[in-house]
Structure formats: structure tokens, C-alpha cells
Amino acid sequence: MKRYSPKDIEPKWQKKWAETNLYAAEDYSAKLKYVMLTEFPYPSGAGMHIGHMREYSLGDIVARYKRMQGYNVLFPMGFDAFGLPTENYAIKNKITPQKATEDNVTNFVAQLQSMGFSFDWSRRFNTSDPDYYRWTQWLFLRFVKAGLAYQAEIAVNWCPFCKTGLANEEVVNGRHERCDTPVEKKLLKQWMLRITDYADRLIDGLDTVDYPSRIADQQINWIGRSKGAEIDFAIENSDTRIKVFTTRPDTIFGATALVLAPEHPLVIQLTSLQQKEHVNAYIKSAAAKSDVERQDTDRDKTGVFSGSYAINPASGEKIPVYVADYVLTGYGTGAIMSVPAHDERDYAFAVKYGLNIVPVIRPKKAVKTASEPVFTAEGVMFNSGKYDGLASSDMREQIVKDLAEQGVAQEKINYRLRDWIFSRQHYWGEPIPIIHCPKHGAVQVPEDALPVELPKVAHYEPTHTGESPLAAIEDWVNTTCPKCGGPAKRETDTMPNWAGSSWYYLRYFDPHNAKAFADRKLLDYWGAVDMYLGGMEHTTLHLLYSRFWHEFFYDEGLVPTPEPYAARRGQGIILAADGTKMSKSKGNIVNPNDVIDNGYGADALRLAITFLAPYDQTTPWSPEALGGTFRFLQRLWTLVNEYVESDGGESESDDLKRVVNRTIRKVDQDLLDYGFNTAIATLMECVNQLYRIKAKDNFSSIEWQWAIESTLKLVAPFAPHICEELWEVIGNDGSIHLESWPAYDPAWTIDQDVVIAVQINGKIRGEVKVQRGADQKTVLAAAEREHSVKNYLAKKEITRVIYVPDKLLSLVIN
């Protein structure tokens, strides 16, 4: 018998699968389609570590399982090639980003192939291919045409290290999520996408798809829909009105001040002569603060009196107008009514500046203990004129209605979500297909002139000026206006790296189409992605962005489904063995190729990654796990080879049928539930059991052939190389991966005899073996004969008997 040597068999089958294009998906098959999508990787210089391989291993298991179940499976792979890391890598290595991408992709493909994943490589593309980004540009122009892409001069989050503007989603705690540099504000004219128009759809659409609640909740949280009202406050001795947003109109009688963000456009106008100096100084100091400082919630509230007064439209009271930077510009109206008695922040501010604190809501039930200074819950209104004695929750809308009749209020929904800043001041991205004409303004590049290709140049380093390096490439920038033919300049900003990934799954359906981003008939055939597996860290970035694009495309009639992904799952992160994140700087990255080259092979690695923990759980890597999965494969290898070499008689074991039928049932169920780790445990148990049975039984030609073949089929999605090899060893032609998934006979998954646990006063005191389906009387009689039980029953009276058929007998005695 040959030894199990992955080094010999794995490359052999990888080559054969590639040559026969074994895993190619068919367009328009009579079979049911199944699109298994795993997030495509960013081809960095560092290569992939085993964390990446978790995602693809899981996707591959499902893809192979579905294929064996008779689905026409599309399991594609491509590369999300545009973006900063490649640009930085290229600058560092003094090569072009094009070359860097090519090198990195070659490396990535080799890594993926050495794992034996069943991707349909014929559909592969890079988002940086002009044939691909042509359609990214084309789709962007659809946003422009629909008025969902617009230019605005705004204070963007600027990363001084990466030298580019960033989207809201890319800033975490005031820092750039990729490089951890604190972001600055920079006033730039930017292209924006109106994702806020889709805020409600992005929330409501979640009801129609199968996402884990933590993913859905996170998106809902991020969008941050809150219902409230906008209320106008008149300024004393002036026609000016200040609009505030509040979710608690019911507390309006307690509003004892108006507070404006320092950036509010009316601040200057409202500032009195005496206060001018103070207010100007305050605005200046607020502007000097970084986002990190301003977002620190522990910070003392600061502010300054403007010198003006407003009139509370409900109470008619005169209240002071303050300027304070705890009020944010860019959310709501940038102004609030301050209700110190019922809001923690307003309370802290009021205490510091000596503002009136007027309670207007009290708890429904009188509380004996001293009430807290701030009462933020619902309650009963008082100090509130005609609303006194009514429930605050009931009156919330009524007050708005009443104020609306006076023309000073309206209902309003606000979102935390901001529009998506879509311009980046870098070379390595899709050029924004716009030409700026002195006469016609921003003109769209005509469809037949797409793609607007990136010029191939030697120098593309980012600038400090906020301008893209493309601006310096004169013969590219200077062009003619598509409308009038006069001299014009190209837009020099590029798209963010989230652009290409916002629609890539659609391109897999028709990757080589030169006439459209994808043929409509193919889009109709493949439909929504059936399962999308990816990282939790993309929930409020890529996943949200691509849902937005897709929902827009649906409205434009470009795609057949309102949502892109019918189901989504997020795999957990694999940490280093010490429980910290794998990172290049710590040098604790585990490279899958090292594991493979060490002799364990891809199959053992795939099993180890999957067996480690539930797929969605963050878990530390354990190198020892490889030993276990390798031994399992070795045992499988030996078992099958011994079977081939033996010439037994008839099988005399019923256990054989039982074990295999039960294994099929359990693995089936586990794969349905994504219980990959328990599926592998079941397979290990199965092989162990087969060894035990074999020791007492003959290897017969029929029962054992069925048992061995079924077992191999069950293991095949998890460890594809060894099963393919053993499939050949036992004398089969063709690939095991195109075989049909084994079915089980339910009759053979149950035992004739069952062991029944006997509890006495809640404690297990013994067990009895009876026939399946035995009645209570029989079991009780058997239990009473059982000597371990007998002692407890002596001289006692059984007061109650609970019998769970085939499982347990519970006796209560006194």
C-alpha cells in the first residue's frame, strides 16, 4: 500500500481539474442554479493567509455539496484590484500598479489553486481591467443621469498619510480604518452618491433577505433612522427663524435654550455686538479641534452665549441662544432645542452655564426614591399647558400637529447615514468619466468613448494639494468637450476602491460581454446570489454599498431582483495562536503554502480550518489541529486501500448500514445548518466506527463497497483531493465531484434497542435496555429489576412517574 502523500496527489488532481474545466458553470442549464459567492480578494503584495482560506474553504464545501446535489453551481473568483495598497506597493517597489497587480494576481491564483478550490476560473477578471471598469464607469453615469451622483464642495475627511479624501464609512473613531491615521477636514469639491435616498429601502429590504440578525442590526444601526420633528423657533426682535430637529417634541415646554453648532450658517447673524469677540474666538477654537477630540464624549461641554434670544413656540418663554460644539453640523438642522430636565447632554450644559432646568415629564408611577436629575424616559406631562396629565408618548405626534397648524413644525425623519463621498485623489482607481467644459460644466463622457482609460505613466505619486496626480498629466487632462468640441478638461479624481466591488457579482454572470455589463437574459437566469459569504468588517462598507447600487439598478430596470444577495453569512476571523490578530508587523501570519509544503497538504489544512470552531466564530489558530485532521485523512486512506486489497466474503454487520446511514443524515443536516465543524466530527466518528466494524466483519463486495463509496462522497466536499484519488483507487472512472450526493434510508438510522436513563428524584441512578417503542409499564418493570435502581426504591413509595418514550424514565419517590 502506498503511503498517503498529499504532495503527490494534490497537484496531480489540481492539474486535471483545470485541464478538464471540471467546475465550469453552465449558462442556461436544465438544472436548478445556485450562485455561491465568496468575497473576492484584494490582491496585495503580502499574499493570502489562512484567514482568507477559511472563507474560500467554506464556500468551496457548499459549492461542491450543491454540485453533487445536482445544482448548476456558479462559484466564481476574481480580483478587487484597484486601491491604495497596490499603489503604495508599486511606489515602494518602483513598478507600475498595473505590473504590481499582475504579479500579485498571479501569486493569488497560485495560492488559491494549491488549495483545490472549485472555482470556475473561466469567469475570472480584475476590477482594474479596462474591459471591466468600462462598465463601472458606465454604471456611474447612470447615477449621474438619475441625479444620484452630484458634485459638492464639502469638508471631507482627509487622510494626510494616504493623501486622499475618505467616505464616512472609512473613518473609524476619527481615524482612517486602513492606516489608523487621524483624519483632517479639508474643503474639496467632491463627487457624491445619494445613498441617503435609499436609506429606507436599505432598511426595509433587509426583511426580504436571509441575513443573520447581527448583520442586519448593524446595517440598521449604521443607517440610524430616527423619527422626530423639525420645529421653528422665532428670534426675538427679528424675522429670523431657527429650525431645530428633535425626537422628543413632547418635551418642548422644557426647552430653556436654543443651541447652534459653531458651523451653523446663522451664527454670525445672531451674534450681538457685545458677544461678537467671544463667539468668534469660540468658532475658531472649535474649528481647530480634530474629529478625534470633538467626538470624545467624556469631554466637558463648552459653548458661548450669542447675545440673542429665541421664543419657545409652545410656552412663549424667552430663551437664550447659545453656540456649542456638542451640537453637530451635518445632522438634523445643526441646531437643537435644549431640554436640560430630559436630556443628559443638555443637562450637563445647562448646569455649567446656569441655564434654567424646567421638568415637564414625570414618571407614571410615583417613585419614592429621589428622582434622578435627568428623566429621559416616557411619562406623564406637566408644566405643559393643555397637555398636562397626558402621556408623553401619546402626545408626541399631537404636539407636532398642533404646532404645524401654526406653521412652525413638521414631522421629519433623519438618518445617521450620510451621502457617499465618491472621489479619491489617487491614480490607481477608475477615472470618473466626466469632462469639465467652461461652457457646459460637467459633461458626461459619451458611452462609445468608454472606457476612459487610466494613462500609463511613470509618475503617479499622490500630491499634498488635494488634487489627483492625474491633474499633472496634461496630454490626458486636456481634451475637448463632447457637447461643443471646445477645449475642456477631464475630471482628475478617481473612484474609491468600493466602486468596482459594488457590482462585480453581476459580471460573473457574463464576464466577457463587450456590449453590456451583462446580458439581460443571463442576469435573469442567474438572478440573485443565493449565498454570499464574507467578512463581518464589510457590513457597513462593501455590503451596504453594493446593496445600494443594486437597488438603484433595479429601479433603473437593469437587474431582475430588488436585492443582490438572497442570503448572507459572515465568517469569523482566525486569530494567531496567541489570540491576537494576524498581522505582518507582528510576524504571526500563517501562510497556507507553508502548511501545504510541510507535508500536511491542502486537504488537511482545509479540514483543520473548518473543524477548528463554528464557521462564524472568531477563533485562534491551532497548529496542532492539523495533526488531527491529517491523521483522520490517513486513516481514511488506509481504510480504503485495505478494502481494495482485501477479498472478503459477505458482510455480517447491521452496524455498517446503521453507521453510514446515520452519518449521511447528520452530515446532510449539518451542511444545511452550516455546522461544518460538527459535520467533520461526524465524518471522523464514521471512519472510526468503520474501523471497529471492519475488525469483526468481512469486507464484502456489496455492502462495503456502498459504505466506502458513500463515505468518500461525504468527505469529498471537505477534502477533495484525497477523495478523488481514492475514488480512482477503488476503480471508478470519472470525478467523484460530479457524483450524486448519497441518500440515506431513514429505517437504518434508528436502533431496535434503546437505552433508557432512569432518574430518581431528578438524579440519574441507572439505565435499562429495552426495545424501541416499549411502553411505560414495561420500562418501569425493567427499571425495578435493575439493581442500581432497586436500592433507591427499597421501602420507598413512588409518587410520580414521568416517561419520555425511548429516552428517559423519571421517578419521584418520598
Place this chain on the structure above:
RNA sequence: GCCGGAAUGGCGGAACUGGUAUACGCGCACGACUCAAAAUCGUGUUCCUUUUUGGAUUGAGGGUUCGAUUCCCUCUUCCGGCACCA
């Protein structure tokens, strides 16, 4: 502060709608094979006490129940997300 998730042997983890807690794997111990080691195979392995018997045990405390890892209440710790969003 708000939203979500988790806590089970020395370790990773298992346990269906409340029904024999610790499956599977790692590690460890002992044994077989070997001159020896590795590899492989076999046996054992929650803890305490013990010859057996017995007792305790799923982060802590309480509750419901014949019976709770599972349901309810209170609390602790950890992880992820959001956060001066009015």
C-alpha cells in the same frame, strides 16, 4: 450609554423543540511495535473523595420544573458594532 453575541474539562469545541453534559479533535498518561526514537496502533483521561460506593460540576446568585448548558430574573466578565445623531 445604546444594539448584538458569548462564557461548558488542561485546550479548541459538542449537546435536536427542557430529557443520560463533556461528542469530535488536541494535549497528557500508560501499553504494544522498535536496539532506540519518530510514526502507527490500543487503553485511559471533567473535578473531588475513594477499593467500590459516593459527591460536585456548564461564569456567579436566585426562580420555574420530576428534570435546566437550554426557559425566566439579578449580577460579573469578555468580544463585535454604534456613539455628543438631540
